Amino acid sequence: MQNKTAKTVIFSGTLGDAFIVLCKLYGRHKNTGEYFQVMRFSRHPQMDLVIKSLFDIVPFAEYLPPCREVENEKDLKHRIAKSPHDYLSTVWNGQKQSWLKQDPHGYPMEPYPEIEIAGLPLQDSDATKFRVGIQLHTGKVNSNFKGFSLKWISSLLKWLSPDQFKVYMFGTGDRYSAKEIARFCEKHGIENLVGKTSFTEWLGYIKAMDFFISPEGFSAFFAMSQKVRSLVFYTDYQILGRVAAQ
Numbered sequence: 745m746q747n748k749t750a751k752t753v754i755f756s757g758t759l760g761d762a763f764i765v766l767c768k769l770y771g772r773h774k775n776t777g778e779y780f781q782v783m784r785f786s787r788h789p790q791m792d793l794v795i796k797s798l799f800d801i802v803p804f805a806e807y808l809p810p811c812r813e814v815e816n817e818k819d820l821k822h823r824i825a826k827s828p829h830d831y832l833s834t835v836w837n838g839q840k841q842s843w844l845k846q847d848p849h850g851y852p853m854e855p856y857p858e859i860e861i862a863g864l865p866l867q868d869s870d871a872t873k874f875r876v877g878i879q880l881h882t883g884k885v886n887s888n889f890k891g892f893s894l895k896w897i898s899s900l901l902k903w904l905s906p907d908q909f910k911v912y913m914f915g916t917g918d919r920y921s922a923k924e925i926a927r928f929c930e931k932h933g934i935e936n937l938v939g940k941t942s943f944t945e946w947l948g949y950i951k952a953m954d955f956f957i958s959p960e961g962f963s964a965f966f967a968m969s970q971k972v973r974s975l976v977f978y979t980d981y982q983i984l985g986r987v988a989a990q
Contacts, residue, residue: 750781750806752829756820757784758791758884760962761834762798766805767969768832768847771854773804780805785812785823788884797943801859856969861948873910877953877972880915880925880938882961890959890979891919894928900957906933912953913938914946914963 755765762784769780782805784795789811799807814820824831830848878900881891897913904911913929917939929936937949947966950956956967960978967974 750779752781752783752808753832754783754785754824754827754829755832755834756786756814756824757834758786758788759794759798760965762795762807763962763965763969764834764853765832766798766802767854767857768851769805770802770857771852772850774854775850775852778804782807783812783829785814785820787814787816788887789813794943801861801944801947802857856971859947859951859970861944861951874908875910875912875952875954876904877912877914877950877956877958877967878934879956879958879961879963880913880917881919882959882963885918888961889919890961890977891915892959894924898928898932901932901934911935912949914941914949915939 753765753769755761762782765782769782772778773780782799784792784807792807792809792811796807796809799805812823814823830851832847832851835847878892878897881889883889901911911933912935913925915938917925920938922939925938926936928934929938937946941949950963950967950972951970953967953972956963956972956974958964958967958974958976960976964974964976968976
């Protein structure tokens with residue numbers, strides 16, 4: 745975004761929220777050609793690096809760390825009200841929910857942004873097999889964490905013949921035993937990528953899947969946005985407000 749005048753926008757939240765905002769900026773950029781600088785208000789400043797990595801993969805927006813840390817919802821509402829910049833919500837259609845402001849006019853949600861990942865990492869000998877990706881867990885530990893049990897995944901694998909399917913497992917491995925995951929993946933012929941990819945490599949793998957299984961969260965949003973057939977598990981029905989109707 746060098747030598748380009750950029751419009752500043754703000755949002756609140758973490759990685760999944762950031763992706764919803766990215767989709768809205770993509771929609772506006774298509775219509776106006778504008779470029780954006782993105783600022784964040786949140787109680788989770790530790791997400792700065794990964795959110796910056798997300799915006800680094802697109803040419804029309806950049807994330808400006810550090811996160812503007814807030815103490816609580818009241819503080820967040822006050823800071824947003826004082827800001828001169830457009831605030832974008834994480835509701836797909838931008839409509840007002842609770843105390844959150846409605847999106848300003850002109851930020852249409854683009855549910856299928858064209859995102860290029862340089863150097864897709866898949867160059868294996870099983871290229872003819874149907875590739876199934878399993879996101880082991882999503883969310884933040886001690887907050888909105890959601891994860892699959894290895895026992896459930898083992899039951900799922902009974903339906904997937906190793907002659908026809910190649911299974912990949914993703915995640916950081918938080919709350920799981922790395923040794924147990926390694927043994928499990930070796931036993932079942934799973935490509936174990938838990939804790940072994942950069943953020944960008946992870947996105948490249950997701951784009952390359954034929955089918956993706958994930959708890960709700962950023963990984964599910966990203967897979968669906970790239971038109972990867974997906975099976976998504978959610979625990980809070982309100983999350984459907986972030987998924988575009990298209």
